[in-house]
Amino acid sequence: MSAHDCIFDRAFGAFLFDMDGTVLNSIAAAERVWAAWAERHGVDVATFLPTIHGARAIDTIRRLNLPGVDAEVQAAFIAQAEIEDVEGVVEIPGARAFLNSLPAERWAMVTSAPRDLALRRMAAAGIGAPALLITAEDVQAGKPNPAGYLLAASRLGIEPGDCLIFEDATVGIQAAEAAGAPLMIITTTHQHPLETSHATLASYDAISASVDSDGQLRLKKN
Template identity: 80%
Template sequence: MSAHAPLFNRAFGAFLFDMDGTVLNSIAAAERIWSAWALRHGVDVETFLPTIHGARAIDTITRLNLPGLDAEEQAAYITAAEINDVEGIVEIPAAAAFLGSLPKDRWAMVTSAPRDLALRRMAAAGIPEPAVMITAEDVKAGKPDPSGYLLAAKKLGVEPTDCLIFEDATVGIQAAEAAGAALMIITTTHQHPVETAHATLASYDAISVKVDADGWLRLRAN
């Protein structure tokens, strides 16, 4: 763990979590489906796959600007395929236990996945369903726009600047920064070391949480 002292020396009103790559690993399933889709539409798989992580399907498809393609229709196809294929989806080490240790009204999930897909993947990985979950349908603009994180903070009744956001992907990190929140980057699924000024974490085993007398969350290093 790259632990930056400021995160352990302050209290947070809430924790906000990205899903894919942050509390569960769905890379194998996602890349199977997106690879087949890319081949079918003449998109170079090797250069395309790194761009899918953390973004809404419709934003990924729209960004390609392929002629004659209905982005909404294709995004719906991708979502259906991903709901049907959860083979190999697992939790990030100790993520379920860490989430289970948090007060239910003090954390939220903010994912670029549609709600049905998010629930399917969390069930497959054994991740508890949050009381507050912001999905692709809840925002007009996906990450790196901060709308999802701002909405989650609002629903939890806390200021974004009082939140700690757990993220893994570039667009999500940009969204967290734009929201003005503190940031912990989960590196479990990263193939290469990440260069960042933010704190990094490879396993939730390395941290725990104490709720102080005022109901605020304080991180502790194990």
């Protein structure tokens, strides 16, 4: 049985969602802000931009190891710039309706974005804030470290292995794998086909969720 089929053949205690690239598309806005920042700091934009997705800004800046650059100060600058620029931020097809169909206490958002930016982007995409939102400020280590997903599962009272994680970016996929959770990879914003053994999904319109007689979440294909 393929990973895709396995996802539809079992029940889950909760669903955990990444935000950027998974429930909303903020690539254009994020890349505008980061490209301008990279140019100011003498960083090659073309090679740098593919590395920003899915990670906390502070981790992205630290990886560059630029002399004389205060990563905390620059991460705060990036966050404010991204809060001010949400032009073109839209939901991933079907994401809003799918999230709205879930019991509020059975899902969470786990994002590398700071809380204020996460709320701003969700509002821009027309997606309501979840009951549980884990952001950059809630963990000591960002993705690919699984801390965010482990924290979300703990707060929901669900074992990580009983959560289905929705992700899109490499560092997020690595974080989900490290958490020991099954994965659904959203491919909507991928420019190139992703080679993966995990289940993949291009649009939430293709699936729906229900609560079974044991109170567990189940996915079905539409």
